Amino acid sequence: MNIEEIKLQLDRSSDQHLYIQLYSKIKKLILDGILKPHTKLPPIRKLAKKLNVNNITVVNAYNLLQKENLVYKKVGSGTFVNVINYNTDTEIDYKQYLHTLDESNIEYLNMFGNVIDFSNTTPTNDLFPVEDFKYVINLVLDRDKGNAFKYQESQGYYPLRETIKNYLSNYMINCDISNIQIISGAQQGIDILSKALIDYGDIVFTESPTYTGAIAAFKSRAAKIIEIPIKKDGIDLIYLENKLKSFRPKFIYVMPNFQNPTGYTYSETKKLKLLELANKYDTLLVEDDYLNELSFNNKYPQTLKSLDKNNRVIYIKSFSKIFMPGLRLGFMIIPMSIQKEILVAKHISDISTSGLMQRALDLYIKMGLFKKHINEINRIYKKRFEILVKSLSDYMPKQISYFIPEGGLNFWLSLPQGYLSDELHDLCIKRNILITPGSIFYANKIKSNAFRISIASVHESVIESGIRQLSEIINELLNSSNINKYYFNPITHL
Ligand SMILES: Cc1ncc(COP(=O)(O)O)c(C=O)c1O
Known part of the structure; x- marks a missing residue:
């Protein structure tokens, strides 16, 4: 069948870009076998005019199809449907590539495998839009x-x-x-x-x-x-x-x-x-x-x-x-x-x-x-945020004060006066939980009872257990005898 005989409709009210919609529709026609190998796709200007879109929309859609080897281009002749190869060679190549990863990197990753990292404000890798950026x-x-x-x-x-x-x-x-x-x-x-x-x-x-x-x-x-x-x-x-x-x-x-x-x-x-x-x-x-x-x-x-x-x-x-x-x-x-x-x-x-x-x-x-990426990370961070807020309310000892922000990545918590967050930090490390002690955020590195936790580097699945463990460690610290050893500036702490 020729694509010109097919009614292609784009939904202008959808959030999805028109070029992605066009790419998906043609892709489906190819994968379903409706467009046979070596069928010529309409010239860019012609299709753009027919769909009432910019030429660049069609160019982008064709480029995406080419990137996936679904079509090929012949200079001077146009764009044609490719022969689809369903074997998994590319996956095998990918696995071979994985074996070439530096062993020390793998060890490094394993070493941190069990750590729940509330200290890092770098987004987790899965939030990076690698494919789109590529x-x-x-x-x-x-x-x-x-x-x-x-x-x-x-x-x-x-x-x-x-x-x-x-x-x-x-x-x-x-x-x-x-x-x-x-x-x-x-x-x-x-x-x-x-x-x-x-x-x-x-x-x-x-x-x-x-x-x-x-x-x-x-x-x-x-x-x-x-x-x-x-x-x-x-x-x-x-x-x-x-x-x-x-x-x-x-x-x-x-x-x-x-x-x-x-x-x-x-x-x-x-x-x-x-x-x-x-x-x-x-x-x-x-x-x-x-x-x-x-x-x-x-x-x-x-x-x-x-x-x-x-x-x-x-x-x-x-x-x-x-x-x-x-x-x-x-x-x-x-x-x-x-x-x-x-x-x-x-x-x-x-x-x-x-x-x-x-x-x-x-x-x-x-x-x-x-814009699409910002919407996506907002959705993910909001979920993490909600789980964190609930976990704090469920587990945090009542002596801990904390601030719930309206956005961003960071939560600021305070131990009662007299306790030192550096000490909490050291206890946490022994239990594979990372937090950031407040002292580092002052020019003269004063002793601080406050500490920061961030939702950037923790997946939804570990937040609750992380906060539960952190709360247990805090309880242990509160029940120990280390109180009233330090003086804090009351203005700068919660
Ligand atoms: C408040 C603030 N400003 C600036 C930076 C540095 O950002 P960039 O990676 O763009 O250099 C950071 C990084 O953590 C930050 O927290």
């Missing part, structure tokens, strides 16, 4: 050939910056393409910002507790760090203003949404007041937005940047937690006044972020795959 990389390589491997401009691949600008309008962030700087991960953003702005002895304000990678970057520039306590509704503004009266920081580094490590989100009033203070005391705010997209109540909290009327906010966005950390991709929105310094620091750091990865991300977002 497909997009191949499209980029077919399209751009060697250009994909040249040095990219230090500021970043222009089409990606344009795509990001459009993407940001969904979040009410307006900026020029020229304000966007591509970076090899948010950590690099923090680092080049430090190189560009901080001189020996300069002052930087941070929330307390805060992200350890930021503390390390500021310390590497010999900055003096002043820590401002964070509360459940955001940074302590009274404490902050008092410090601003005495010190002029180069910037204030904050995570207003789903803060790391606490999970706290600033109220809108606090966000606005913080912007007001930055203006009043003439300083900059560095907003580290590492997972705004992970919201469990379908409401995306506002970014500071979207409220920033006076260009006070340097916005840093990571794609690590919401996409794939190994890509090493992120971006910053920077005011014109510091653009030159940032560009120089970026160039010195790594000349440019991988051009191939930038091109692939650009196409990935343009094809709507990023």
Whole structure:
């Protein structure tokens, strides 16, 4: 049968992309034997016109079919149905490949096989959209050939910056393409910002507790760090203003949404007041937005940047937690006044972020795959989140206080005053449970009764048993005699 005799209908109200729908329909026709080997598929333009879709929709569908060897292309003649080979040779090859895996890697994996890792904030591998990304990389390589491997401009691949600008309008962030700087991960953003702005002895304000990678970057520039306590509704503004009266920081580094490590989100009033203070005391705010997209109540909290009327906010966005950390991709929105310094620091750091990865991300977002991925991880994380919340309520001893965030990956828990979370951490390791003790999140590594657990690296199936075991260990610690040995700053703990 000829495909033109078949009625192909695409569902425009469906969430699924039109090219995927088209690919699936033709695939089914081939696998069902309705389209016989060597049947010619309609020319791209003709089919696009018939279905009332863009040519690229048909191109993408045909490319997917070709990728699966369901069709073949003859230069100048068109696309034809392939002879389907049902043997499993490819699977055998794959198994052989597995045998070539470095034995030490396998040992390493086994060693951690039984560990329940609440400490890691890296997504589990199954959350990485490997197939989709592979497909997009191949499209980029077919399209751009060697250009994909040249040095990219230090500021970043222009089409990606344009795509990001459009993407940001969904979040009410307006900026020029020229304000966007591509970076090899948010950590690099923090680092080049430090190189560009901080001189020996300069002052930087941070929330307390805060992200350890930021503390390390500021310390590497010999900055003096002043820590401002964070509360459940955001940074302590009274404490902050008092410090601003005495010190002029180069910037204030904050995570207003789903803060790391606490999970706290600033109220809108606090966000606005913080912007007001930055203006009043003439300083900059560095907003580290590492997972705004992970919201469990379908409401995306506002970014500071979207409220920033006076260009006070340097916005840093990571794609690590919401996409794939190994890509090493992120971006910053920077005011014109510091653009030159940032560009120089970026160039010195790594000349440019991988051009191939930038091109692939650009196409990935343009094809709507990023949005699809965010929906998917939100669904998975929400499930993990719900199981964790229930398990905490079922098992955690009542002396433990904890905060339930509205999104993100992190939960912040506190032992009663006098107990040390480093000690809990050591006990947990012996029982194959990993947590992150609070002490590492302070610039001066104070003793802390708080600790962080994350849902990034734990599958649904192990969360309940992990929290049950953690609760047992905590009970043992509470029943031991180690109380009242330590003093804690009551402002910085729950
Ligand atoms: C708050 C925060 N900012 C930045 C980073 C670094 O992210 P990237 O992998 O994009 O360098 C992390 C990583 O854990 C983080 O937690």
